[in-house]
Amino acid sequence: MSQAQTMSAIAPSSATTQQHGLRSAHLRRIVRRLPHYLLLSVLAIITVYPFWWTLVTALSTTGDVYSFPPPLWPQDPSLVNFIEVFDTIDLLAFYKNSLLISGATVVGTLVICSLAAYPLARMQFPGRKLVFGAIIATMILPAEINFLVNFITVSKLQLTDSVTGVVLPNLAGAVGIFLMKQAFEAVPQDLIDAARVDGANEWEIFWKIMLPLAKPALGALAILTLVTAWNQYIWPSVVMTSPENFPLSVGVQYLSGSFSFKTRVVAAGAVLTVIPILIVFLFTQRYFLRGFDGAVK
Amino acid sequence: MAHSRKATLTAYLFLTPAMVLLLAFAFWPVGFGSYIAFTQYNLIDAPVWVGLENFRELFDDELFIGSLKNSALYLIVVPVIQVLAILLAVLVNNNLPGIKFFRAAYYLPVVTTVSVIGIIWNFMYNDDGALNAILRWLHLINEPIGFLTDDRIALFAVMFVTIWRGLGWYMVLYLAGLQAISADVYEAATLDGANAWQKFWRITVPLLLPTILLCSIMSMLAAVKAFEEVQIMTQGGPFQSTYTALYYAYEFGIKSLNFGRALAASLVMSVVCMLLAWLNFRYLQPKNP
Numbered sequence: 319m320s321q322a323q324t325m326s327a328i329a330p331s332s333a334t335t336q337q338h339g340l341r342s343a344h345l346r347r348i349v350r351r352l353p354h355y356l357l358l359s360v361l362a363i364i365t366v367y368p369f370w371w372t373l374v375t376a377l378s379t380t381g382d383v384y385s386f387p388p389p390l391w392p393q394d395p396s397l398v399n400f401i402e403v404f405d406t407i408d409l410l411a412f413y414k415n416s417l418l419i420s421g422a423t424v425v426g427t428l429v430i431c432s433l434a435a436y437p438l439a440r441m442q443f444p445g446r447k448l449v450f451g452a453i454i455a456t457m458i459l460p461a462e463i464n465f466l467v468n469f470i471t472v473s474k475l476q477l478t479d480s481v482t483g484v485v486l487p488n489l490a491g492a493v494g495i496f497l498m499k500q501a502f503e504a505v506p507q508d509l510i511d512a513a514r515v516d517g518a519n520e521w522e523i524f525w526k527i528m529l530p531l532a533k534p535a536l537g538a539l540a541i542l543t544l545v546t547a548w549n550q551y552i553w554p555s556v557v558m559t560s561p562e563n564f565p566l567s568v569g570v571q572y573l574s575g576s577f578s579f580k581t582r583v584v585a586a587g588a589v590l591t592v593i594p595i596l597i598v599f600l601f602t603q604r605y606f607l608r609g610f611d612g613a614v615k
Numbered sequence: 616m617a618h619s620r621k622a623t624l625t626a627y628l629f630l631t632p633a634m635v636l637l638l639a640f641a642f643w644p645v646g647f648g649s650y651i652a653f654t655q656y657n658l659i660d661a662p663v664w665v666g667l668e669n670f671r672e673l674f675d676d677e678l679f680i681g682s683l684k685n686s687a688l689y690l691i692v693v694p695v696i697q698v699l700a701i702l703l704a705v706l707v708n709n710n711l712p713g714i715k716f717f718r719a720a721y722y723l724p725v726v727t728t729v730s731v732i733g734i735i736w737n738f739m740y741n742d743d744g745a746l747n748a749i750l751r752w753l754h755l756i757n758e759p760i761g762f763l764t765d766d767r768i769a770l771f772a773v774m775f776v777t778i779w780r781g782l783g784w785y786m787v788l789y790l791a792g793l794q795a796i797s798a799d800v801y802e803a804a805t806l807d808g809a810n811a812w813q814k815f816w817r818i819t820v821p822l823l824l825p826t827i828l829l830c831s832i833m834s835m836l837a838a839v840k841a842f843e844e845v846q847i848m849t850q851g852g853p854f855q856s857t858y859t860a861l862y863y864a865y866e867f868g869i870k871s872l873n874f875g876r877a878l879a880a881s882l883v884m885s886v887v888c889m890l891l892a893w894l895n896f897r898y899l900q901p902k903n904p
Contacts, residue, residue, distance in 0.1 A: 570731065
C-alpha cells in the first residue's frame with residue numbers, strides 16, 4: 319500500500335471523529351447551559367403566563383372560564399368575544415382618544431424639549447447654568463404633591479375633560495430635555511460655524527442642522543414618550559370626566575366595571591388595549607432594553 | 616454688547632415654553648401645595664388658613680396611621696425586587712441563542728398599562744383563578760385563598776403585582792451596569808483561579824454598587840409612593856386594609872375634595888421620601904478605601 323492510499327484510508331475516518339467531536343462539544347455546551355435555560359424559562363413563565371391566560375380566555379368560546387388545568391390553547395377559538403367588546407363599549411372612540419392624547423404628547427414633548435435643549439447645549443448666555451440646574455431639580459421635587467395641585471390648576475384653567483388638560487402637564491420633562499441636550503452637544507461645531515458664515519440665524523441652525531442631525535435621539539424620545547402616554551392611567555382618569563373622552567386605559571376599566579361577569583369579554587378588552595403598544599414595543603425593543611445607551615445610539 | 620443681548624433674548628425665547636410649563640406644573644405645585652396643606656380648601660371656596668389643624672386631624676385618624684404603616688410595610692418589596700432583578704440581569708447578560716426573547720418577556724409587564732395589569736391579576740387572584748388552582752393541585756390548600764378579599768392577605772397580593780410589573784425595569788438598569796464592567800477584570804480573576812461564586816461577590820457586586828444605590832433609591836421611593844395598584848385592584852379594601860399613604864391622599868383630594876387634608880398627607884410623604892433618599896446616600900454610598 320502506498321503512503322497516499324494509507325492517508326486516504328485514514329483521513330475520512332479521522333475527519334468523522336473530528337466532526338463527531340465538534341458536534342458533541344456543541345451538544346455538551348447546550349447541555350451545560352440547560353439549567354440556565356430552565357431557570358430563564360421558569361422566570362419567563364411567571365411574567366408571560368398571565369398574559370397568555372388572558373389571550374387564551376379571550377379567544378376561547380367553550381368550557382368553564384376557570385377550568386383546571388387551564389387550557390394552554392384556545393378552545394373553539396373565535397373572535398366573538400372581541401366583537402362583543404365593540405358592541406358593549408365605544409372602543410373606537412377610546413382608541414381615537416388614546417391616539418389623540420399620545421400623539422399630542424409626543425409632538426408637544428419633542429417640540430418643547432428640543433427647543434429648550436438647543437440653547438442649553440450650544441449657546442452662551444447669562445443664567446444658563448441656573449436654568450439647567452432648575453430643570454434637573456424638577457427630577458428631585460416631591461412629585462407626589464404635583465398630582466393633586468395639577469388637578470387644581472387644570473380645574474381652575476377649565477381644562478378638565480379636555481385633551482389639553484391631560485397633555486399639558488406632561489410636555490416639559492427633565493429627561494427629554496437632557497436627552498436632546500446630549501444629542502445637540504454631539505453635533506460638530508464646524509457645521510454650525512459654516513452655517514453662521516453663510517448667514518444662518520439661530521432658528522435656522524436649530525431647524526436645518528440640529529434637528530436633522532438629532533433624528534435618532536428624537537426617535538428614541540418619541541417612542542419612550544408614546545409608550546408612557548399610551549399607558550398612563552390615573553391622570554387621564556382624573557382629568558377626563560365624560561366616558562366619551564376616556565382613553566383606552568381608562569375605558570377598559572369601564573368595561574370590567576359594568577360587565578365583570580363576562581370574563582371572556584373583559585379579557586378580550588384587555589387584549590385589545592395592550593396589543594397596539596406591545597406591537598410598538600416588539601419593533602422598538604432596543605430603545606427600552608438598552609436603557610439610555612440604546613436611546614442615544 | 617447689543618449682539619450679546621440679542622443672543623440672550625434668543626436663548627430665552629427657545630427656553631420659554633419649557634420654563635412656563637415647568638413653573639406651572641412642577642414648581643408651583645410645591646409652593647401652592649405646601650400652602651394648601653395648612654388651609655381648608657375644596658376647590659370652590661377660597662382657601663381658609665387653619666394652621667396645623669390638618670396635620671392634627673391626620674395623625675388622629677387611624678386610617679392615616681394605618682396607611683402610613685402599610686406604606687412602610689410596602690418597603691419589603693425593595694429587597695425582593697432588587698435581588699430578583701440582579702438575578703435576571705445576570706441571567707440575560709450573555710449572547711445565548713434566544714436571549715433577546717427572554718429579555719423582552721421579562722420587560723413585557725413594564726410596557727403594559729396598569730389598568731390592564733389590574734384586570735389580568737384580578738383573573739389570576741380569583742377564587743377559581745390560576746393561582747388558587749395551582750395551590751389546590753399541589754394540595755397546599757383546601758379552600759381558595761381570597762387574595763384580594765382577605766384583609767390579612769390583600770396588601771401582600773397587591774405588593775406582589777408591584778414586584779411583578781417592576782422587575783423588568785430594574786433588570787434593564789442592572790444589565791447596563793453589568794455591561795459597563797470590563798471583561799478583563801473577570802479574565803484576570805479566572806487566571807487567579809477564582810470560581811463563579813467568588814467572581815460574583817468580589818467583582819460583580821462591588822462594581823455594581825452605584826447601580827444598586829440608584830435602583831434601591833428609585834424602588835424605595837416608588838414603594839412608599841405606591842397607590843396605582845391599590846386604586847385599580849382593591850380601592851383600599853377589604854376593610855381599608857390596603858390603604859397606602861398616597862391612596863389616602865388620592866381619596867381625600869380627588870374623591871372628597873378635601874384638599875387641605877390630602878395635601879397635608881402628601882407633604883408628610885414628601886418629607887418621608889426626602890429622608891429615605893438622604894439615608895440611602897448617607898449609608899449606601901460606595902466608600903473609597
